[in-house]
Amino acid sequence: MRHDVNKQKIIITGASAGIGQKLAWHTAISGGIPILLARSTDKLERIQQDIINEIHTNCFIYSVDITDEKALANTMEHIIADHGQIHAIINNAGMGIFEYVQDMNWQSMERMFQLNVLATMRLSQIMLNHFSTVRSGHIINIASQAAKIATPKSSVYAASKSAVIGFTNALRMEAASEGIYVTSVNLGPVRTNFFQTADPTGNYVKSVQAYMLDPDHVAKKVISYLFTNKREINMPWWMEFGSKLYQLSPRIMECLFRKQFSKK
Template identity: 30%
Template sequence: MNQYALITGASKGIGKAMAKSLARSGYHLLLIARSADELQQLAQSITEQYQVNVHYLPIDLSANTAALEIADWCNTQTSALSILVNNAGYGLWGNFQELSLREQLNMLRLNIDAVIELTHHLLPVLKKQKQAYILNVSSTAAYQAVPTLALYAASKSFILSYSRALRYELKDSPVAVSCLCPGPTATGFSSRAGMDALAELAEKFNMSAEKVAETGLKGMFKKKAEIIPGFLNKLSVVGTGLLPKSLIERITAGLYRQ
């Protein structure tokens, strides 16, 4: 196999697990994250274990020119890109007005803008392949408003809606688009979002990053539109669709109260 997969947010959590899984299947890798040290260690480990080519680019995806720089770098590495995993993203916990506006806009820049820009730049390459895949990582938070995670949940709703629309637009092309919507996952999300106070609660429901990655990739290769790992997560999404929005908002506000 001479196919490449590009993964953002690849140095830890779901992205790291996906990188190892795809390498195990014979894919060469293009890895994106902010930490050069973590990427170097991961690349060395995967290369030694799976004997695939691993290239990495340490870059902050929220920077204005990052997506174009990544696309240009990718094109210098290979013309055989067949998988794009838009995994990079994070959340901020707190009431909208009390959180830093700059930090919230930076989060949206990474969670939304970077996904749009990188996908737009790389679609011409993906469409040249016999078969290609885009996997956008959203969240079960996409299915309802979440007080104290207002913009994070809204950004994930955007990714889900965008993925479905793009999927339809590309239905007659070689590119299949899927959206992975995990629930609580052991990725360090709570700490990054400033939710240490809820860490104990999260641990009771967390799925492993490896299990989420396995489910996500399996669904991607099956060309599923939406992929929700875990029975309880699927059940919660079904319930969200059946119950009044005002009730769901009260429930989520209670779960994520400060």
């Protein structure tokens, strides 16, 4: 497998804003060909035109709700028919809602799992079969540090991202013999519109804004590891260090950092 992005076709989900938009830019800057998926046609078209005009490279867009299994299957068929061999997919699309379990409606819980987990699994399955034909490819799944340190009000979101990490870890071992790389990206809070839905009050953002990650920096780092055998990308480093301590002594960590864990 080649270890550069030049002329490689990269599918990116949730590409109309935030990390997904930045992933599209850094794919194009690195010489790759971004293939962007999201629901908003207007936003995708603006990003496509900006990339074509400013970076002078091809960029392709497909408007689809990836939680609609039939629509997703049809779109993936079209993508493969249009472009032939795809080289990587970054399953970036996701959402969060920060509420106590007893206050959250069931539809919100279902929506998080449909988008964060089931759509990621279905796309990974489709692309795994596609990559197997040439024994090459890379699947990158965007998870979260919340999966490693679950905190109040993030119970369902953390559960969905825990599922992503568990799925990714097993898939990595299954795909290794096919020459396919599988990577999880575990992020702390990132400065994007994710929190407009997750935290509409703005209280959590106010408490963590000093150490929120820059989406441009995140995207650049993720793209830099494309087509390399990277198990995990963990950001920020100090949160990953904290998660390792938490795994060793969860009771002590929960007592020591109770106030910090309850900032939502």
